[in-house]
Amino acid sequence: MLFDLHSHVLLLDVFTFTCNRDLFGYLRSWTSSVPSLGLTSSLPGAQPAPNIIEVPATEEDDEDDAATLRGDDEDVHIDDLPPAFPSLNGAQRAGSSKETTSSTIPRILTDSELMPPPPLPGLASRRPGTSSVSSASSSFLLVPSGTSSLTVPLSTLKPPNKKATKKVALAPGHGPLDWANLKKSGKDLRGVDTLSRIPMSVLKQHNKRDDAWSAFNGKVYNITPYLPYHPGGEKELMRVAGRDGSKLFALTHGWVNIDYMLDECLVGFLVPDS
Numbered sequence: 001m002l003f004d005l006h007s008h009v010l011l012l013d014v015f016t017f018t019c020n021r022d023l024f025g026y027l028r029s030w031t032s033s034v035p036s037l038g039l040t041s042s043l044p045g046a047q048p049a050p051n052i053i054e055v056p057a058t059e060e061d062d063e064d065d066a067a068t069l070r071g072d073d074e075d076v077h078i079d080d081l082p083p084a085f086p087s088l089n090g091a092q093r094a095g096s097s098k099e100t101t102s103s104t105i106p107r108i109l110t111d112s113e114l115m116p117p118p119p120l121p122g123l124a125s126r127r128p129g130t131s132s133v134s135s136a137s138s139s140f141l142l143v144p145s146g147t148s149s150l151t152v153p154l155s156t157l158k159p160p161n162k163k164a165t166k167k168v169a170l171a172p173g174h175g176p177l178d179w180a181n182l183k184k185s186g187k188d189l190r191g192v193d194t195l196s197r198i199p200m201s202v203l204k205q206h207n208k209r210d211d212a213w214s215a216f217n218g219k220v221y222n223i224t225p226y227l228p229y230h231p232g233g234e235k236e237l238m239r240v241a242g243r244d245g246s247k248l249f250a251l252t253h254g255w256v257n258i259d260y261m262l263d264e265c266l267v268g269f270l271v272p273d274s
């Protein structure tokens with residue numbers, strides 16, 4: 001929709017009723033910078049301009065301004081420069097102090113005007129092994145209160161529970177690596193020449209320390225070489241000598257890979273008595 005310049009001027013006159021002089025001056029500078037040539041429309045097919053209520057100009061609108069907006073004079077007015085925004089006596093500047101109005105340098109706040117620092121943590125909330133810095137950052141890192149990724153876990157502060165493990169002190173040269181080396185050495189750990197089918201009655205005969213066989217998951221092993229290397233001790237391991245130890249083994253440490261640990265001790269496969 002196009003307006004002719006006259007309607008344009010009337011609309012702006014209506015604005016002068018509702019807007020203050022600063023806004024009017026801004027609009028005036030804007031319209032004066034637009035060439036007036038394109039505003040007078042006589043394009044084919046243009047719709048007739050809508051009816052606009054004409055409002056008489058007030059005393060505040062001097063004739064000079066109206067003439068400028070109508071484009072009657074070609075001269076550039078001295079007051080074509082946009083006004084200061086916000087205006088020098090406007091409400092936006094009214095709230096600021098005199099110092100900032102006269103100077104654009106912001107005033108530095110005094111200590112009493114600044115936000116107070118957060119309170120220091122009380123001594124009662126501190127725990128051994130944690131610093132105030134780590135406990136303050138723990139909430140940010142979502143670590144449980146009183147702990148930090150850098151502090152020593154509280155569990156290590158407790159004395160070890162000696163009853164928690166049933167491991168025994170192995171003789172020197174009988175650690176897990178020593179057993180692994182013995183397996184690789186090529187030494188005969190089976191005591192038999194060939195693997196065979198072993199009935200339960202035969203298994204029961206091998207129940208001495210120097211001749212101990214035990215069945216685990218259908219496989220029969222010579223456990224005598226492993227006895228001094230067993231972390232749970234020889235006594236525990238001898239409980240299954242000459243019998244099927246599958247259930248006891250699973251109840252004690254089902255995670256231990258017996259097939260790998262005793263592969264060189266395999267003597268045969270458990271079969272039922274005929």
Ligand code: HEM
Nearest residue numbers: 165166167223231232236237239240245248249252256261
């Ligand atoms: C010949 C088969 C067995 C092998 C190869 C074997 C191997 C092991 C290994 C590797 C460990 C150390 C586990 C760990 O550090 O987590 C261990 C611990 C232990 N084993 Fe055995 N074991 C055997 C049979 C048995 C049997 C039949 C018993 C019980 C009658 C037994 C009782 C124990 C006990 C009490 C521990 C100490 C667990 C602990 O408190 O940490 N083991 N065994």
